[in-house]
Amino acid sequence: MSVYCGIACRRKSFWCYRLLSTYVTKTRYLFELKEDDDACKQAQQTGAFYLFHSLAPLLQTSAHRYLAPRHSLLELKGLLGKFGQDAQRIEDSVLIGCSEQHEAWFALDLGELERDWHFPVSCSRYKAQALLHWHHTHQFCSRSGQPTKKNMAGSKRVCPSNNIIYYPQVAPVVITLVSDGTRCLLVRQSSFPKGMYSALAGFCDIGESLEETVRREVAEEVGLEVESLQYSASQHWPFPNSSLMIACHATVKPGQTEIHVNLRELEAAAWFSHDEVATALRRKGPYTEQQNETFPFWLPPKLAIAHQLIKEWVEKQTRSSLPA
């Protein structure tokens, strides 16, 4: 069992830790790197760099798997020289985490960041792509129009002319699986891949609580009134800009299940039975093979929180239908 103790003291501007768990010391170390440019620069000396090109991760194959190669600062300088880029580019790198031994990890994009998103394969890659993308799209101060300057870790940008600080933005989004007790409501937008249905989602308006957003989005998109709400889980979602997906289960008022689809927002919405959804969850294989008469719809992949939400609902329904 880890012993948690709040003893930490500042010595020569570095944190020193005693009796703190590995997780806490790691978190405090990352905090220090975000706050202290010199400490962050120092961490680059022994850190590892992951490279991207226009947000596409640089990968190499090893035993039929794709792996993201790590580069030391020295190797990175060599690579930059090879690509005809200045070593100054290292200043564009952003801190994305560290190991338990406090080896700091950085991400650097060597391209122009003009291309589309590439699906990340790990959580730290999610963070790297979202952060690199945010820096690329927040180069100027919206008040003065002057170029902003990132701190060493890339946790913020500052306008040198008026000291306005810009922090990476995350937009809260609710994703709700609405149920009428026996069926669940799935929707599709015209931008979804053909045949894919998902849970209903929507951005929080300014000033709203999550409960108010769920109520409004369900009413806006399918014309139903939510009666009860239960939080499930959350997920960072980097597409197209960073969102925090907050996943909930909701039920509609009894007897009020008639859907009125808002065609400005959705292409279709329908109630699906437990068996239909459970079958769709069990399906495997490439999505293109799934779109035929006997295969009317498919669900988002496992990495999307929508999938987890739908799976949770199916499991709950299965449990409640079993004899006591």
Ligand SMILES: NC(=O)C1=CN([C@@H]2O[C@H](COP(=O)(O)OP(=O)(O)OC[C@H]3O[C@@H](n4cnc5c(N)ncnc54)[C@H](O)[C@@H]3O)[C@@H](O)[C@H]2O)C=CC1
């Ligand atoms: N991880 C997952 O499982 C899922 C993630 N999503 C994500 O949820 C997000 C929201 O879902 P939608 O149904 O599209 O939202 P939505 O129902 O709020 O409609 C999108 C519209 O909201 C407006 N809007 C308000 N605030 C916005 C902001 N901060 N950024 C962008 N647009 C804003 C725009 O007019 C936009 O066209 C999408 O970005 C989508 O990628 C959606 C479903 C599943």
Ligand SMILES: [Mg+2]
């Ligand atoms: Mg929506």
